[in-house]
Amino acid sequence: xxxxxxxxxxxxxxxxxxxxxxxxxxxxxxxxxxxxxxxxxxxxxxxxxxxxxxxxxxxxxxxxxxxxxxxxxxxxxxxxxxxxxxxxxxxxxxxxxxxxxxxxxxx
Numbered sequence: 001x002x003x004x005x006x007x008x009x010x011x012x013x014x015x016x017x018x019x020x021x022x023x024x025x026x027x028x029x030x031x032x033x034x035x036x037x038x039x040x041x042x043x044x045x046x047x048x049x050x051x052x053x054x055x056x057x058x059x060x061x062x063x064x065x066x067x068x069x070x071x072x073x074x075x076x077x078x079x080x081x082x083x084x085x086x087x088x089x090x091x092x093x094x095x096x097x098x099x100x101x102x103x104x105x106x107x
Contacts, residue, residue: 021065031058040073047076072100
């Protein structure tokens with residue numbers, strides 16, 4: 001065992017968590033909806049790829065893992081109505097004359 005010197009401590013090694021996919025929750029509220037899906041640039045705008053689960057009170061939710069970055073998305077209600085996220089004020093115009101919602105995922 002080595003001799004300890006007074007006032008000397010071993011250097012602290014700070015470990016930075018690896019960046020990678022983080023769970024991101026998307027929610028939508030519509031008690032009248034029969035189905036709700038999530039479509040965005042993270043799933044090539046495929047409305048059939050990310051269905052939301054219906055919870056009591058007409059709440060719909062899904063959690064997906066996303067890498068840090070900025071993502072555009074919309075909800076698809078009942079298979080044909082594309083809507084912005086009413087719980088998110090961040091948005092950007094799209095090529096269809098409407099807006100996409102924007103989600104920023106940080107490390």
